[in-house]
Each structure stands twice: as structure tokens, then as C-alpha cells.
Amino acid sequence: MSTEMGRLVDGYLEYLELVKGRSTNTVRAYGSDLRAAFEGVETLEGFTLDHCRNVLDWAVENGDAKSTLARIASSLRGFGGWLVHTGTLTVNPTAGLQTPKVSRTLPRVLREDQVSDMLEQSRSRAGAGNDGATPGYGTRSDTDGEPSPKDIRDWAMLELLYATGIRVSELAGADITDLGGTGDPGARSLRVVGKGSKTRVVPFGPTVENALRRWLAVRPRMLPTRDARVAGGVGEGAQPALFLGMRGGRIDVRQVRTAVHRATGGAGVPEIAPHGLRHSAATAVLDGGADLRVVQQLLGHTSMNTTQIYTHVGTDRLQAVYRRAHPRSGSQD
Template structure:
């Protein structure tokens, strides 16, 4: 994948004569889009849509969304032109609207399957050729649990510190302080399942710190990356994509878990004001989108259950 991207950027520079700024922007878009994707098999329409969905969730401007879509379509077109691919995966990719877009969600049972598979992997027994779970395995499972339980943004997860657990680093508080858009701080609750998971993660967290012995005070991040620093949002996205893609459910990005959490809370009887506070939306207009999801589900249930719904026609 990396070599193909470099080849495309060279084509834009030397053959198409695009400006240095354009080449640089397209390169940044493509490298971010395919972070963690090593082969061209990962270049699919669904993946491209997830990239744009994440950009929408991140609050990127319409011009940025259009450029990302253009870079993906152009990259696919070049791969077809050079004979690397037969079909451009991004040919049908459309720039998403930034409002009134129905979010992609997983059902409660589907998310449950993803979390259970991640939990089982983090607790597997050692076997021949497999020494058993690593701190990274436990971290990945716990991040998934936290994302779904709280509905926080991926940037909020990556930015959280250990001390943000109840204000003193104790998961027993069953609350996490996060800093959202506009540097607004809020506290989100979680239940006993996440509390237990966080205790497990904190017990092995030091195993991901550098060998030089960085202390908790020196590295306050709740979740650590491969090198012992604060985890990057792209690493979290990779974890979520792999977990959902490997669990036999539709592959989604981290904000898909956020949408799924919000939908589950609404289905459980909460009103929109509660969901607004949970997700950290400044405007109720942003939260209103979940009423559309609820309406679609209501229509499905009605058609299946009501004798006059016309389902037998």
C-alpha cells in the first residue's frame, strides 16, 4: 500500500504537474486513510466510506471532505490505469453531507459479539507458539469496552489520562472525565463491566511503558501506544476496524461504536436530552439525527408485528 501511494504521488507531480501543496495534501489524506492497511486488499468502498464517516465525525470542513473523496477516487483510477486493479473501489464514492446523515450502527447483540470476542482473546490460555495475552491485547479489549459503554469520541478516548478516572485514577468511581470539542469538559458514567476491565488494564499498563521506566506521572495517558506514549487516534481506529471486521459483523470505525451506544441508550428508554449530554453535543440539532434511526427501527418492528402493516402482501 505504501509503495502504491508513493507511486501515485509521483504521478501527480511528474505527469499531471500538480502543485506541491496539492501533492502534499493528497499524500496526507491517503496515508491517513490507509493507516494500518498494508495491502491493496484493504482498499474497498466500505473502507473509503468509513474514512469519510470518520472525517465527518471529526468535524472536517466540506472542502476537506471533498478533497479526501477526490484523493481516494483519483488513487483508485490511477491503479486501474496502471493495471494494478481491474476496478476502482472508490469510483462510486460520494462526498457525505455533513447534516441529517443516518449513522451506521450495530445492533446490541452484534456489539456484544465483538466485545466478547475481544475479551476472550485478551484472556486466552497460553499454547504452543502462543505465550498468551499481552498488555496490548488487554488494552485493545478495554478500549472497545470503554468506547461502547460511554459513547465518547475517539479523540476523547486518546486524550484521557489515568487521573481522569474519578479524578484520582480509580475505576471504582465508574466515571471518566473527558475533554470534547471546544475544550469542553464533561463526565461520562460507565458500569461494573467496564470498571472490572479497567482494573485489568491498569494492572498491566506498566508493561507497555518504555524500558527506561517512565512513571505514571511522567506518562499520564490512560491508554498507551506501542512505544509507550499516548495512543494515537489512528491506532484506535485500526483496533476497532479489526475487531468488528473479525467478528462477522459490519466493519465500522470508532464513531460507529459511538452511534451504536447512543442508539442503545435511546432504545433503552432515555430521552434525547440525556443522549445529548452523554455524547457532548452542544446543539440538540446534532442529537436529533438519532430520532431518525429510531424511526427506521420502529418501522421495521411495526411491519413485522402489526397485523395490518401489509407485511404479508
């Protein structure tokens, strides 16, 4: 969270404690909610209704209880109201924010062209060409206008999330050796551990392979010690995580969510959470003609009922299949 947002949150918490007389536990809980909500938000311009809805989407995806969702919504609405009260804002952007119902509803989804726009912009920030190649490694720096390791990491994460439909927790928990079982992106598969500690292997294509190769080439530059960087981050005691956070440890799921939020918002497409990108991947596979059983295995669902609720078939494809398959569809007219 930026200094500006941190200062405002601290001011609101002080107001809750000293003026409103809220308990220490309540103030602590609201502070935790707001700091998590504004991770990656640099200025008040990022405090929008869409962003706050995404925050609640993330909480639903995380399996938070109804009481927790209600508290998060309350903290965001209260913070917006306080900003208006102090004259910092003229309108509370969260006035219409509602606590989401915990039900098995479809998350927001991006069309294939919108995902393409988002990934293309991310690829451009990573300095990669149309084939994913990024020339000049070894002479790059983060201060000469060249892409940073973070830019390349974010591109690789986005490509992997959309290509495989894995959960954000599965991506964050993946190790380098989970690539093909040996750490080689050329195997074009990733072993992930899903809910219930169930392991599955998901495939990916050449675009993801190229993105991962570029990321692994610069990954040592994000490790915390010079020795680890020189060693390339391999060997006994080395950090095994496939994706690293800014401090060189295993990336946190909130950092992944921030990367998805920034990428979609920056590309001018509807902002979604990683769960929405997972749903977008499932929808693309279904629209491409895959059987629902295949999608079930790809997503790691134990029950087909979950897959049927989680995915949907586009109207165009539904009509096309109906015209081909139903004898009374009028296709022969």
C-alpha cells in the same frame, strides 16, 4: 501503513508529479490523505469501497471542510484508477465513491447483537474469560501465543467507547486520574473534556471496570523506558494518558479509529467508525427506555436539537410505546 501500501502510495505520488505534472502542494496533500487513509491497512485487500467510505466518515466526524472531503475522495479514486492503469488491480474499488454531503445525518449503527459479537471477539483476543478476568499476568509475553498489551488495550477502549458513548477525541484525551478523579476504575466513572472544553462525568459498568483493570496492569509494558516501566508509569514526569500508542505516548485518534475498524471488520459485522459506535451506544440507551435528556447529558450535547438529530428510536420501540400510549392504537382490540 504497511510497507506494501507505502510502496504503492509512493508510486502513485511519483506518477502524479512526473507524469501528470501536479504541483508540489497537491502531491503533498494527496500523500497525506492516502497515508492517513491506509493507516492499519496491511495489504491491498483492505482497499475496499467500505473502507474508503469509513475514511470519509472519519473526516466528516473530524469536522473537515467540504473542500477537504472532496480532495480525500479524489485522492482515493485517483489511487484506485492508477492501480488499474498499472495492472495492479483489475477493477477500481473506489469508482463509485462519492463525496459525502456535510449535513446532520445519522451515521451507520450496529445492532446490540452485532456489538456483542464484536466485543466478545475483542475480549477473546485479550485472553479474558466471561468475567473479564485474565489469569497469569507477570508471566505473559507477546511472543508465546498470549495476548499482547495492545490486544488488551483495544478491548478496554472498545468496551469504554460503547459503554459511555464518548467521542474518540475524548477517549484519546483522557488521563488515568480521570477515572473517578483518582485513577481508580472501581469508581466506575470517567471525567472527559468535550467540545468547547466542557467537562462532564460519564458512568460505566463492571465489564468496563474489569477491562480497564486488565489494561492498567499491562500498561507499563507499553511505556518507552525501562525506568518508567519499573515505576509503573506513575509519579512526577510520568505519562498521564489513560491509553497509550505503540511508542508509549498518548494514543492518537487515528489509532483508535483503526482499532474500531479492525474489530468490526474482524467480527464480520458492518465496519463503522468510532462515531458509529457512539451512535450505537446512544441508540441502545434510548431503546432501553432512557429519556432523551439523559442521552443529551451522556453524549455531552449542548443543544437538544443535536441529540434529536443524532439519535433515533427503533421502530419496534416506537410501535410498542404507541400501542401503550395512544387511545386509538387498537391495543384494546
